[in-house]
Amino acid sequence: MPAPAGENRKPGEIAAREARSRANLKPLQLLRPYVLKYKAVAIAALIALIVSSAATLMLPFAVREMIDRGFSPEKQSLINIYFAGLFAVGALLGISSAIRFYCVSWLGERVIADVRADVFRHLSRLSAAFYEKTHSGEIMSRLNADTTQIKAAVSTSVSQVLRNAVMFIGALVLMVFTSLKLSLLVLVVIPVIIVPLVLYGRTVRRYSRIAQDEVAASSSFASENLSAIRTMQAFTSETLVANRYAAAVSRSFDAAVSRTKRRAIMTASAIFLIFGAIVGVLWYGAHDVMEGVITGGILAQFVLYAVIAAACLSEFSEIFGEMQQAAGAAERLSELMAIPAEIRSPADPRAFPDHAKGEVTFESVSFTYPLRPDHPALHNVSFIARPGERVAIVGPSGSGKSTIFNLILRFYDAQQGRILVDRVPVERADLTALRKRISLVSQDTIIFAETVIDNIRYGSPDASDEDVRAAAKAALANTFIEQLPEGYNTLLGERGVVLSGGQRQRIAIARAILKNAPILLLDEATSALDQESEKLVQTALERVMRGRTTLVIAHRLATVINADRILVIDGGELVEEGTHAQLLGAGGVYARLAGLQLEGHQEGALAS
Ligand SMILES: Nc1ncnc2c1ncn2[C@@H]1O[C@H](COP(=O)(O)OP(=O)(O)OP(=O)(O)O)[C@@H](O)[C@H]1O
Numbered sequence: 278m279p280a281p282a283g284e285n286r287k288p289g290e291i292a293a294r295e296a297r298s299r300a301n302l303k304p305l306q307l308l309r310p311y312v313l314k315y316k317a318v319a320i321a322a323l324i325a326l327i328v329s330s331a332a333t334l335m336l337p338f339a340v341r342e343m344i345d346r347g348f349s350p351e352k353q354s355l356i357n358i359y360f361a362g363l364f365a366v367g368a369l370l371g372i373s374s375a376i377r378f379y380c381v382s383w384l385g386e387r388v389i390a391d392v393r394a395d396v397f398r399h400l401s402r403l404s405a406a407f408y409e410k411t412h413s414g415e416i417m418s419r420l421n422a423d424t425t426q427i428k429a430a431v432s433t434s435v436s437q438v439l440r441n442a443v444m445f446i447g448a449l450v451l452m453v454f455t456s457l458k459l460s461l462l463v464l465v466v467i468p469v470i471i472v473p474l475v476l477y478g479r480t481v482r483r484y485s486r487i488a489q490d491e492v493a494a495s496s497s498f499a500s501e502n503l504s505a506i507r508t509m510q511a512f513t514s515e516t517l518v519a520n521r522y523a524a525a526v527s528r529s530f531d532a533a534v535s536r537t538k539r540r541a542i543m544t545a546s547a548i549f550l551i552f553g554a555i556v557g558v559l560w561y562g563a564h565d566v567m568e569g570v571i572t573g574g575i576l577a578q579f580v581l582y583a584v585i586a587a588a589c590l591s592e593f594s595e596i597f598g599e600m601q602q603a604a605g606a607a608e609r610l611s612e613l614m615a616i617p618a619e620i621r622s623p624a625d626p627r628a629f630p631d632h633a634k635g636e637v638t639f640e641s642v643s644f645t646y647p648l649r650p651d652h653p654a655l656h657n658v659s660f661i662a663r664p665g666e667r668v669a670i671v672g673p674s675g676s677g678k679s680t681i682f683n684l685i686l687r688f689y690d691a692q693q694g695r696i697l698v699d700r701v702p703v704e705r706a707d708l709t710a711l712r713k714r715i716s717l718v719s720q721d722t723i724i725f726a727e728t729v730i731d732n733i734r735y736g737s738p739d740a741s742d743e744d745v746r747a748a749a750k751a752a753l754a755n756t757f758i759e760q761l762p763e764g765y766n767t768l769l770g771e772r773g774v775v776l777s778g779g780q781r782q783r784i785a786i787a788r789a790i791l792k793n794a795p796i797l798l799l800d801e802a803t804s805a806l807d808q809e810s811e812k813l814v815q816t817a818l819e820r821v822m823r824g825r826t827t828l829v830i831a832h833r834l835a836t837v838i839n840a841d842r843i844l845v846i847d848g849g850e851l852v853e854e855g856t857h858a859q860l861l862g863a864g865g866v867y868a869r870l871a872g873l874q875l876e877g878h879q880e881g882a883l884a885s
Pocket residue numbers: 409646647648649654672673674675676677678679680681884885
């Protein structure tokens with residue numbers, strides 16, 4: 278049963294994150310290089326922003342002129358000019374706002390598309406060990422939810438922050454010009470407004486981060502369980518799992534409520550403080566007008582500027598919360614991007630010889646999986662598979678057969694000994710060049726939600742349609758493919774045609790034939806096929822093995838009998854090596870395994 282959401286977190290992890298989250302909006306710097314790639318759009322947005330702010334700031338000036346001079350009969354022509362001017366300002370405001378909105382939204386979408394692509398590129402290179410430690414659901418949440426949050430920040434919040442900043446400064450400057458005395462009064466009030474809001478903002482950010490963590494945990498729980506829906510239903514665990522999910526969702530609800538409460542309090546305080554300050558200043562100014570110190574127009578102009586400045590401030594507090602959420606998301610993405618790909622090509626890779634054709638050598642290899650450091654999966658294993666040789670690997674379940682494949686493909690690095698492919702140690706070779714030399718046909722063929730042709734072409738994107746068809750033919754797959762509703766263009770997998778076990782295997786074989794690598798790693802399927810399907814798969818396998826060095830984890834007697842050599846693995850050690858006849862004669866582990874099968878049914882599992 279999978280661990281309930283949130284339980285797999287190390288204690289102290291949240292506390293450590295909280296400590297970090299007390300920092301500021303710095304994580305958003307992650308976005309800087311992405312934004313700088315589109316300088317022209319960013320500059321256009323900035324210009325539009327300044328123009329629209331300037332247009333807004335002209336309005337109070339016009340109001341003052343109107344009040345102080347406009348309302349007398351002899352000034353009628355003047356008032357017409359003012360209103361015409363105001364229309365023009367309105368048009369400018371509309372156009373510049375539209376340009377700003379377009380540019381900033383474009384930037385947000387573009388930047389986040391680039392971030393997503395980069396994060397995925399990075400994820401695709403991370404090692405098998407990383408995926409053993411991390412829930413795929415959590416990664417999906419980062420790729421989707423976190424990037425969406427950042428998009429909102431980049432496309433709306435940043436633009437609002439900039440607009441408000443420009444307007445706020447502009448309004449302050451114009452306030453000073455309008456009335457120095459009233460401005461000084463406001464300047465005294467501003468810190469009283471800002472300081473508590475900034476301090477409270479930090480708390481909001483901490484709660485945002487917790488809320489996001491809870492969302493990630495619950496979505497990771499859901500995706501893990503839904504991907505194992507058949508197991509869940511077969512064990513009738515639906516209610517249990519659903520209850521656990523409901524609990525996880527409730528925790529994320531509670532966290533969201535805590536965050537929202539704090540944001541609500543922050544918004545209320547901001548509005549009250551700002552509104553109170555304006556009323557106070559207005560009250561003071563009203564006395565000045567009555568005493569004739571300033572005109573009514575000046576007070577109106579001043580108050581409008583103050584209202585603009587105040588509106589900017591109160592929006593700031595809103596946006597600041599959003600920016601803090603985005604900063605939390607950016608921080609999580611940065612953490613993900615900072616995880617190194619443990620398995621990498623060396624800086625100066627050694628080239629494979631052109632002529633050598635698929636030799637695999639294990640020299641005293643010992644290996645433990647990172648998650649089970651005290652349990653050796655392989656111990657002191659040595660063997661050579663020469664070019665063109667067919668080597669069967671047999672042994673009880675859990676003896677280390679698949680581990681041999683994992684090491685040849687360099688999904689992990691062995692702690693001791695050397696693994697060489699065509700006499701080049703695997704960790705000295707370029708990773709792509711190494712894996713290009715190897716075809717893997719595993720027990721469970723993964724079929725992607727793509728067309729038949731794309732599924733076969735998976736490892737060889739440059740192959741022509743003719744090559745794909747030829748490979749399918751060689752793998753005895755073309756007959757059933759041509760009978761599919763749209764032949765080679767039929768959509769397979771999720772929401773497409775579902776293939777039978779034997780058909781999937783033949784697709785996998787076609788993939789391997791198309792890849793045409795000198796080394797074939799074949800994990801024979803244990804699931805029994807019907808006789809006809811079995812025969813087709815066997816013939817297809819014979820074809821793909823021809824002319825290649827083949828290492829096959831064998832489950833069928835026929836496979837081991839036809840092998841040039843058999844390696845018997847037991848408890849991570851190579852305990853016997855030889856042909857079928859030799860090993861039967863030796864009367865060891867192999868003889869026992871083979872005996873079991875011969876006594877039992879003919880197609881029993883030899884290796885498990
Ligand atoms: N990713 C992993 N992390 C930790 N331990 C692992 C991992 N994969 C396999 N093991 C352990 O390493 C040992 C060898 O596993 P391996 O998969 O190579 O066995 P196998 O012979 O292929 O078994 P089977 O025939 O059942 O597939 C087993 O004890 C297994 O529990």
